[in-house]
Amino acid sequence: MAYSEKVIDHYNNPRNVGSFDKTDPTVGTGMVGAPECGDVMKLQVKVNPRTGVIEDAKFKTFGCGSAIASSSLATEWLRGKTVDQALEIKNTDIVNELSLPPVKIHCSVLAEDAIKAAIGDYKKKAAGHS
Amino acid sequence: MKLPIYMDNHATTQLDPRVFEAMKPYFTEIFGNAASRNHSFGWQAEEAVEKARKQVADLIGATAKEIVLTSGATESNNLALKGVAEMYAEKGNHIITAATEHKAILDTCKRLEKEGARVTYLPVQQNGLIDLDQFRAAITDKTILVSIMYANNEIGVVQNIREIGKIAKERGVLVHTDGTQAAGKIPVDVIKDNIDLMSISAHKMYGPKGVGALYVRRRNPRVQLTAQMDGGGHERGMRSGTLNVTGIVGLGEACALAKAEMPEESKRMEYLRDKLKDRLLASLDEVYINGTMESRLPNNLNISFAYVEGESLLMGINEIAVSSGSACTSATLEPSYVLKALGAGDDLAHSSIRFGLGRFNTEEEVDYVSGKVIDVVKKLRELSPLYEMFKEGIDLTKVEWTAH
Secondary structure, three states, X not given: OOOOHHHHHHHHOOOOEOOOOOOOOOEEEEEEEEHHHOEXXXXXXXXXXXXXXXXXXXXXXXXXXXHHHHHHXXXXXXXXXXXXXXXXXXXHHHHHHHOOOHHHHHHXXXXXXXXXXXXXXXXXXXXXXX | OOOOEEOEOOOOOOOOHHHHHHHOHHHHOOOOOOOOOOOHHHHHHHHHHHHHHHHHHHHHOOOHHHEEEEOOXXXXXXXXXXXXXXXXXXXXXXXXXXXXXXXXXXXXXXXXXXXXXXXXXXXXXXXXXXOHHHHHHHOOOOEEEEEOOOEOOOOOEEOOHHHHHHHHHHOOOEEEEXXXXXXXXXXXXXXXXXXXXXXXXXXXXXXXXOOEEXXXXXXXXXXXXXXXXXXXXXXXXXXXXXXXXXXXXXXXXXXXXXXXXXXXXXXXXXXXXXXXXXXXXXXXXXXXXXXXXXXXOOOEEEEEEOOOOHHHHHHHOOOEEXXXXXXXXXXXXXXXXXXXXXXXXXXXXXXXXXXXXXXXXXXXXXXXXXXHHHHHHHHXXXXXXXXXXXXXXXXXXXXXXXXX
């Protein structure tokens, strides 16, 4: 299969790889997928609790090149957005940006799910603290 | 050393230049139809075919008359199974095979099931071998054929065909083996190995694509087949169609070279394969070899790099041609059924790479490949949430995943 240049670029130079402390109340963690399906994404956001802006985002992904690229791109897009803006990111935006072929659309869906899960986790924590 | 490096020799092999030289005159100069009995053009073609037939027979301990020339192993497998099922329908309708067979066997069996045959698909043990007691127990009075591959195309595991054949013969059951990966790579002897039918392919042993053979035993017992291709009655009525003389010459030459060079070549393959394996195991943790090393083709290594997905690994080593059991690299989006049959778990199937060494690989290439694979696996594990969890001591089998 031929990969788009953007997928190859994210694969070769993945952005924002790493992990935050899951127990930090300003961190939201989303982990989606399953090893037996061949894809697991962990996406984390670090939110400024006063402004609701995502100040940093990190990811780790077990999956094909398109899955790695989708989550890498997601971290780029998340930084600087408010948590509510982040929820507006759609998998189709990722498909278009990375020119993913039909068989790889599930990678973008997984990335959208990971964003929603990370934001959801942060919101739950924030609600618990207020 | 030139890139890309080809290390996918279970898929196909490079045509040996010596085979090509042998074939050359048969493209343009000696073009006769081997079935033309009344002129020298036909005689020359026939002579070439008969020489090749003998070369094929010599490789596997058969006689020339027992070699039916075909378009390749898929056709040979179809002819063996369908031909026996039809010919021996009065005797019984039960066939025994294994879960790890090639699709050319499994799908042929499925077809036969639709037509009324009963098929037992034996599971394999974790080492990739069938359990002989289980095989013995599967035989019934209605069993006409067992078809077990000599060596597996994914994991290179070599079945105990000799013993399987012995058990089958005691019960009057015919033995077919798909010898595609084994013939020309390891010693195969149809008499000693108790084989009645064997499929072989030229392009897996440095010959051309589109040509192969089916060994059909002529005595003890004399095996009969119902032809699956009707026509001019070529190949003693078992396979009609004008013979592919050029391809057949290539098949014969490939067999002759394989026979002459096997002792040395298999040692060299094993040395290179073991070097690759030892380097990978020495530099990486959580690496699992799929299938036993005790009974295996000398040129095969099938290995899972836990916590790394196969396709992403292939992407990182894109100048090395190998294949993966990962679902993402298959047309069906299902991970390898062969690895699943070993009970390794889907996660390890997704993480598997098959290395198939061949005649033209060099030690320098093996050194480059091992270094590159180690680098990319390490890089991808930095990216892997699973490897991070493993390092934190989390039992991944106890995590509740959100399957999708």
